Amino acid sequence: MTSILLVDDDTQIVRAIVPALQVSGLTVKVTTNGQDAINQVDASEWDALIVDLGLPDMDGKSVIRHLRTKFTTPVVVISAQHSAAEVDAAKLVGASCFLHKPFRTPDLVQCLSRLLPN
Template sequence: MTRVLVVDDEPQIVRALVINLKARGYQVDSAQDGATALELAGAHRPDVVILDLGLPDGDGVEVIRALRSWTRVPVLVLSARHSSDEKVQALDAGADDYVTKPFGMDELLARLRAAVRRAEPVAGTGEESIVEAPGFTVDLGAKRVRRNGADVRLTPTEWHLLEVLVRHDGRLVGQKQLLQEVWGPSYGTETNYLRVYMAQLRRKLESDPAQPRHFITEPGRGYRFERTPTRR
């Protein structure tokens, strides 16, 4: 059974989420502040976190950063903050998706299901399982990345984006295709998600993130993975 941690200081929102999630078979824990949320996450190891950014004891972005220091659990932000900069800040801290208040329950639940799916292992497809590039190795079967002999920790969303690009080795993957394959069919215009997560992959895997040689941007079109570094 999937376990969800709901973190919000608005009792009516927590109550609505708990009722709807339990009605659909989820186990639910709830917290009204960041400190309690981190305690519950450590004790109960949820499968997904729904997190408000405006918490009484601090900014939810700090909670995301604290979670990302030890877990890959999907984090779905639920916030009244609408600005693009605030969305990017949350995504850059390690959030997997961002839903603004007020929200539709059906949409939120669909996004939650998508976040959980991204974190699940996928069956093999018969394709090449291990992809080696200079400096790092991607094991598609084990969902594992190693760089210079050490494991690289990726969030489920970072991994899924990497997986899609690697499976299209050398081929352009359009922005809309990437968004829909990684986040789900209802996405197609949230290009800031791609910019944030591509920057994170480059920081973790490129020798010079400012001059990427493996994760190439085709402006206005999409992105391409090059196993063999492109010439500069």
């Protein structure tokens, strides 16, 4: 089964995303901060990550940088930050896809389906 690590501290976003991903046949683990995400990346292999840039303990880009030292796992960034500079910075550190909050969950599922092997 395809495993997704969702890194976001916004409970409303998590409650919206997790069921939509599960209905799509994905297994989802949620973490709410960057350090726990880094620990999860070190402990397990993931098919994809969904990372918010605004985490309580660090910038989501730090999580992506850490991931990129070991893996080429696809990363979808979800963020309320809408500046072109922030999108470019996220892609520079290794984001595969960037969705601006608020976004539609079907758009997230579609983005993941493009990134994950069939």
